């Protein structure tokens with residue numbers, strides 16, 4: 001896989017040297033200015049490489065894979081239709097995908113409805129990815145989370161390797177195994193999501209935004225990178241593949257930042273603070289203020305800044321949605337608009353995210369759906 005990336009980046013020259021130059025020489029990753037400083041604040045404190053630059057390597061790798069596989073024919077499912085005991089691989093696979101659809105319908109209703117607009121092939125591939133992410137998340141967040149160990153995560157990663165090599169462990173894995181054999185999905189974002197779970201086992205504080213950015217990439221940005229190869233980029237899109245992947249990554253980051261801001265109180269009750277410590281200090285705040293849970297002016301000002309940054313990531317993401325295949329745009333717009341409104345809800349709660357859960361009411365939710373549909377109908381945008 002690395003060979004593909006290096007070939008694309010540097011067909012003839014010194015690939016390693018070229019790679020380390022990309023973020024600094026090009027304008028990617030974009031340096032987001034946030035209150036006059038880079039949004040990824042410790043890029044300055046850490047002269048080596050910022051998280052944003054490291055994550056961008058994964059974007060390039062995934063984009064290279066898509067370019068390589070564009071035009072390559074998908075595997076012909078019919079060929080697998082050899083019957084054993086009255087059941088064919090095709091029957092089993094269909095059942096596996098149906099089960100993935102049921103899980104998606106149960107846990108992510110709006111998103112599931114949106115996927116129904118996609119082609120049947122794409123829709124079930126998205127379900128298979130969703131289910132794997134959900135199962136991964138449940139290892140550390142589910143009912144058995146207290147028993148989870150780094151070794152269990154290693155075993156989960158071994159299963160991942162196996163399913164990417166066509167050796168699924170169970171039915172749900174079989175659906176994903178089929179999906180990754182048909183779409184140009186790279187294994188790295190999946191491995192990185194497991195890495196995020198490992199991080200969650202040992203880390204409960206983030207010194208600066210650079211550290212938090214990496215965490216958000218692991219647990220949510222990865223989902224964006226996994227989804228685009230399946231959702232597909234519109235054939236008429238004039239944007240670069242890399243910029244669409246960047247937008248997908250930004251949507252994952254924006255969603256996760258929003259999730260963090262919504263759940264400050266809940267996380268604090270579990271002893272966790274997913275907020276940059278240096279930024280808290282800059283506003284005269286500390287962990288104690290969070291555990292105390294008082295909405296003060298300092299807290300409001302801090303929150304205004306955090307919300308502003310999350311919106312910046314949503315803005316970047318929005319530029320990429322129109323570049324997706326037309327049938328994939330609606331579910332993405334719908335989930336983007338709904339999640340973005342959680343930030344408005346935090347404001348409406350006067351920044352009390354300690355004891356009041358910010359949520360988007362049914363009326364607003366339904367009102368967003370036609371808006372999302374309208375945006376999805378608009379064609380691909382300008383070059384980005």
Ligand SMILES: CC(C)=CCC/C(C)=C/CC/C(C)=C/CC/C(C)=C/COP(=O)(O)OP(=O)(O)O
Nearest residue numbers: 220223224227247248251252255256259320321
């Ligand atoms: C923008 C472009 C070009 C493509 C879209 C690419 C996609 C689908 C990006 C979305 C990434 C995504 C869904 C990340 C997960 C983010 C997240 C914080 C999910 C929260 O999940 P739950 O914890 O179940 O949420 P609730 O707690 O709100 O129910």
